[in-house]
Amino acid sequence: MGKLGTSLVLAAAVLTGCGGTPSIVDKDVLVVAVKADQPGLAERTGDGVFRGFDVDVAAYVAARLGKKVTFVETTSEGREAKLRGGAADMVVASYSISPERKRQVTFAGPYYVSHQDILVRSGETGIRNVRDLKGRKLCEAQGSISTSRIVDGRRIPARLVPARTYGECVELLRSGAVEAVSTGDLVLAGFAARERGAFTIVNAPFTAERYGIAVPLGDVAGCEQVNRAITAMYQDGTAARLLDKWFGASGLRLSAFVPEFEGCPS
Structure with missing residues (x-):
């Protein structure tokens, strides 16, 4: 193989191997997009603090991944754009998994089946x-x-x-x-x-409604780590505690069993 051929192979390796798809596993701080007007799930208080089930789930997952976490607001229509534009690393925002959406983001979970x-x-x-x-x-x-x-x-x-x-x-x-x-x-x-x-x-x-945690399209490594964190959340009782904390008084029948995962696309 000539020098030109060798250079092309090395360049391809950088682009598809070592470089690859950026992953949340390589970040120290995860920016998570959540809703700001959904009481119980995610709501921003008067002093600017986000609170709710989705917020607590995101914080738990980030902690299991060894990451710090900050939150930004999103609406339903803005969720894909937050990831594509780099304004968020994850979206935890009552985000129902669908075939169309799976073409735009990679879903871990679901973390709850509503x-x-x-x-x-x-x-x-x-x-x-x-x-x-x-x-x-x-x-x-x-x-x-x-x-x-x-x-x-x-x-x-x-x-x-x-x-x-x-x-x-x-x-x-x-x-x-x-x-x-x-x-x-x-x-x-x-x-x-x-x-x-x-x-x-x-x-x-x-x-x-299978609520998924969205990461950038193609981030398989991040998806797999998030799935492990969700599994731990159910196994250690955190999921049941959070569901009761935010929705126990609503009268809904809440499931504390680990949902069947979608599987991370390879």
Whole structure:
């Protein structure tokens, strides 16, 4: 092999071997994107501190990886961009795993399997299950796939009313601008628990929402380490403790068993 051929081989090795895909395992501090307006899951307090189940899960995973952690805010529609643009190393933000999203990020987990349900104003008696959303005004948060599971997946012609976040959806529900909000039950439980008496969860689950921890696309090493951390979180009792801490008063049936992982793509 000539000098030119040798140089090309060495260059390829640098690009695909030693260099490879940047991994969270090589970082000392992990920047984690979380929501800021989902009580129980992730909410930013008046003094700027993030708190909630997703925040605690992210902190636990980072600690198991031997990393420090800082948090930044994301919305549903901004999650992929946070990773692609380098503004975050991980996303832990009620981020449901889907085939389309797996083409944009690498998912570890799921760290919890939620179930899609419906939130209504207290006293609402006409919505008992997903079929009752036909013709009803249903809030659609930007970047979420929950409403498409109803309108496209189940062919139920709800009247979609757009909002930027689920926090805005709940305000629309409160004002009567929409008649229902539908997404993962942990999201709904957080709002119902914060404002007891104002809203009611229908308790008619109809899909599974596998909440994953997203890392940059192709970071297999990071994905595998996060999966090991999630397993430990369930085995040492931390997951059960955190679920009870944030949602125990909501009345939801919570699972403390290790979810079946997606597997990290090689």
